[in-house]
Amino acid sequence: MTLSPSRGGLVRPLFVLTILSSAFLLFLVQPMVARMALPRLGGAPAVWNSAMLVYQALLLGGYAYAHWLGRLEPRLQGRVHLGVLLLAALWLPIGLGAMQPGPKALPALWVPWLLVLSIGPLFFAVSAQSPLLQRWFSLSRRGQDPYALYAASNLGSFVGLLAYPLLVEPTMALVGQRLLWSSGYILVGLLVALCAATLPRDRPLQAASPVTSPPPGRRRVAHWILLAFVPSGLMLATSTYITTDIVAMPLLWVIPLGLYLLSFTIAFAQDRTAADIQTRIAPIAILLFGGILVGGMPGLPYLGAIMALALLFLVSVSLHTGLYRLRPAPDRLTGFYLAMAFGGALGGVFSALVAPLLFDWTYEYPILILAAGVLTPHAYLLAPLRWLWATDPARRRILVLAVAAIMIVAVFIMLGNAGTTDSPSSLQQVVLLVIVAVGVLTIGTPVAFGIALFGALVAFGGYQAIAISLEPLARTRSYFGVYTVHGSATERQLAHGTTVHGTQLRGSPARERTPTAYYVPGSGVGQAMQALPTLYGPGARVGVVGLGTGTLACYARPGQHWQFYEIDPAIVRIARDTGQFSFLSRCLPDPTIVLGDARLSLAGAKEASLDLLALDAFSSDSVPMHLLTREAFASYARVLSPRGVLLVHISNRFLDLEPVVAAAAKAGGWQAVTLFYMPSKPVRDAATMSQWIALSRDPATIRLLQARGRGWLPARGRSGFVPWTDGYSTILPLVKGL
Structure with missing residues (x-):
């Protein structure tokens, strides 16, 4: 089938719709699969880094496949790609494979294997379509510039990126999301078939895809790679820098990626006005904003975030405009996009994997700003x-x-x-x-x-x-973030970016054993810890998710058994090994610390092996959602004794997490009370405002806790709020101020 000349005017809209739809699916599947993997694989950094590498490798493979396919006769290209789409359709409906990791499985190896087997063929087939369809368009509509279609591709990516957290995740469980994406894949396959029908049929095989323009030199290809490398790396570096040194707001990662995608739409648009204007002002913005941002803006965090995002957008538009200006003839199009994909993958690897190993701070941010200043197209100002x-x-x-x-x-x-x-x-x-x-x-x-x-x-x-x-030991970086230890003669603090994770008083052994910050005796966790002998006798069994500086260890008493669950080895070193904090050495010298994702670790714990479990994994304003689902609470119920108490720390600057815990408590048959602690004036013992929720399946235990303490009130639910599950969760209704 070939579209008739009378319908030739429909060719461009058809290609635009197909490319846009393909990009939409591509950026919808990434967060969707991440949500599917979270309960099974946990929140370990190797999981997310490995997943990112899989996506980038498959994207690069798809672009390489499109480049290779361009050597074939046009009609054969269409038949081969439709065959690839049909073969990949065997993996529908989209989802993760049923295999489970063994106890000694390495996430860095096992996670890529799982993702490749589960979604690899589908992702590969869809990722190839942006360069491939642009090449087909240049064959079908000779004389028309196919590069403008790349703007449609990135517009679709941008819409898909925003659609998941704003529309899809809040309104659909994972089952519905899988069906939605699978239906979209079938629709895109039909659109690709229509695009293939526009390919010319009357050209000899050997001259089907003539390559007549001179090949690019090595310097030109290297220039393409660098121009793609810097914005890709800067996008991830901006996300890290903002959430580390400015403000750790949930969903903030969506904005840098969205601006990065939008920059392609402007840089590759047919109307060059916006791209040229932004390219001219980019050097000034890099000079002014770059210097100010590296210096930090502790007093104006939101202004700092806006400046960082504006700088990212201007740099991306400028460097992608440089790519557009250096684009080859359409017959070299797929090789051009292959070089771009390679540069983008290198940028992601540098910022996400290499930088945390090389640097103890977000030095990749000023390095990439400097590279952008040199690479951005320059015009003399005077x-x-x-x-x-x-x-x-x-x-x-x-x-x-x-x-x-x-x-x-x-x-x-x-x-x-x-x-x-x-x-x-x-x-x-x-x-x-x-x-x-x-x-x-x-x-x-x-x-x-x-x-x-x-x-x-x-x-x-x-x-x-x-x-x-x-300064020795002043700063440590891991895949979870940048930790800074600072203080004075009277106290020492551990900060994760802009969030304090622990404070220890100094000056005497008694002061060093004093619980501080969110854990003072008047707080919810402080009252519960002091009630342990009354509730469970001298041999209480305590589990704590989140080690921090080890402050809670100073509530431990002889005869009790304590166990900490910590995902980040860097935190363990700071709290136990460096000597910077002495909570553990003075209060619990030989602690049991289980490294790894807490939910996965607790899944292997013995039934009824704990009397009290404290979840303290939410104080950095980043919410591990898989720890707050109904399935997670069922796991806690299994590990706790029948009269056991679960304590959940829900202090957060941006989210109201009380409805989440209250809904899970109601669904799981828990009694739940909450305590909002406000330190008195003047503040003593470095006390910090905090909110804790205590839950138990034994109402008598909750009544006893309320009788011994003060300030406990019934946890407030929210009408119509659906409990989070492994198949459904969204933070949008919880954002404060919305």
Whole structure:
């Protein structure tokens, strides 16, 4: 079948719809499969990093397949790809395989194997369609630019990305999501068949897909890869930087990825006005925003987040515009997209896997900002400078040396005047203005601008990050985040980005054994811990999910058995091995610590082996949703004794988690009471506001806890709120202020 000439006007809308729909499915499946995997695989970082690598590898494989397929005769390309789509359809409806990991299985190896076997063929087939269909369009409609269709592809990706957390996840259980995606796959397959019908039939086999343009050189391909590498890496680095050093708001990861996808839509659009304007202002934004953001904005977190997102968008549009300007002829299209996919994959690997191993802070963020400043297309801001420097290599060398000398002097002045006050001195303010002026004047000369930008990144606050890194044990980084230990002669704190994870008083052994922060005696967990001898006698069995600095260990009494569940080995080292905190060494010198995801660890624990289980995994404003489902609470009920108590810490700056726990309690037959603790004035023992919910299947135990303590009230549910399950959960109704 071939579309008739009279219907030729329908060809472009058909290709746009097909490419948009394919991209929509591709970005809908990623968070969907992650939700499917969460209860089974837990929240270990190896799970998410391995899944990301699988997605990137399959995407790269799909682009390579599309590049190879372009060598075949057009009609044969259509038949082969439709055959691949039909073969992949054997994996419908989409879902994870039934196999389970063994007790000694390595997630870094087992998770990719599970994902490849479960969704690999489907993801591979759909991922190939953006470059492949653009190639088909260039064959079907000669003389029309196929690159504009890439804008439709990324628009579909953007819509799919937003549709999952905003529409699909809140309204559908996983069963319905699987059917929705599978139906979409069938529809896309039919659209691809219609696109294949537009391919020319009257061309000889050997001349079906002629490649007549000269091949790109190695430098050009390397340039493509770099231009794709930096925005991809910066997108992930921005997410890490914002949630680590600015604000750990739920769903914030969606915004950087969405802006990254939108940048392609602008950069590859037929109307070049928006792309050209943003490319021209990008160097100024990189110079100003980059320096300020690296210095941090602790007093204005939301403004800092907005600036970081704006910078990411401008950089992405600028560098992707550079890609568009360097695009080859349509007959080299698939190779171009293959290089882009390779660069994007490298950027993701650098920011998600390599950077946490190499750096103790989010140094990948300023490194990528610096790379963006050098790579972004430059235009001279002032015409006289173009005349002065553009045509004379000797003058450009003098400019580079002069800028380097100015930046060295400026940085030394900033370091020498790094005083005790938070605000910069008058001399420092003058130096910062000089750096900005030099940076603006060098726009148009990438090397000189890069040197000026490096000076700005260091002088505006980068030196402070370097100074902390030089302090022994002051900062530790793992796949879960950046941990900083700081304090004074009277107290020491552990912070995860902007969130305090523990505080210890200093000065005497008694002060060091004092529970602080969310765990003071008046808090919900403090009252429950003090009630242990009354509730369960001298041999109470206690489990704690989330070690932190080990503060809760100071409630332990002789004869009790305590066990901690901690997912991050870095936290264990800080709390137990480095000597920075002494809660464990002074109160529980030989603790039992189980490493790994708590839900998976508890699934293997003995029945009725605990009297009290405290869940303290939510204080960083990032919610491990698989720990709050009905299935998770059923696991807790199995591990707890019939009179056991479950304590859930729900303090959160952005989410109201009380309806989640209350709904799970009602569904599971638990009695639930909550205690909102507000420290008195003046604050003693570094007390922090906190909210804990206590649950038990024995009403008498809850009544006894209420009688011994004070402030316990029935947990408040929410009318119409559906309990979370492994197949359904959403945080949108819980966002405070909505």
